[in-house]
Amino acid sequence: MSNKKIAWIAMLTALSAVGAAIKVPAIIGSVALDSFPALLAAALLGGPAGAAAGGLGHLLSALFGGMPLGPLHFLVAMEMALLAFLYSHLYRKGRRWLASLLFIAGNSIAAPVPFMFILGEAFYLAIVPSLLLGSTLNAVLAFVVIPKIARIVENTLLKKRDILVKFK
DSSP states (O other): OOHHHHHHHHHHHHHHHHHHTSEEEOSSSEEESOSHHHHHHHHHHOHHHHHHHHHHHHHHHHHHTTOTTTTHHHHHHHHHHHHHHHHHHHHHTTOHHHHHHHHHHIIIIITTHHHHHHHOHHHHHHHHHHHHHHHHHHHHHHHHHHHHHHHHIIIIIOTTOSSOOOOO
């Protein structure tokens, strides 16, 4: 892995922490724009880079938020890494809609399922609407912005294309 790619992953991971500071009030806690940079990394740099940015970005976001779920945030980070990896796989095959829908469903409905057994059904039912709102905001932002950013990055910043993953 090149130093340039590592720098991009680090920057997008840091942007996940910055996105965590952009809050939208929700039923439990708040919804943040911390997933968008991970989706950007997944689309531009590939699945492993997106997974790293997603997992580490969530841990940074949780750390700055006071780690309300304690060590359970490591489980959430693994889930986020998996979702970013799957998003990359679908996005790079030109299936942007499916990638976005899978991310929304995975992050808002499937990812909190383990917490239903750990923290109870009431927690699950209370957190799903907030996660649905946040996942939808992040996925829509990614759906609209990533193609524009990809063109800019391909045409100006990365003429060598040594770190960019080609997608349709």
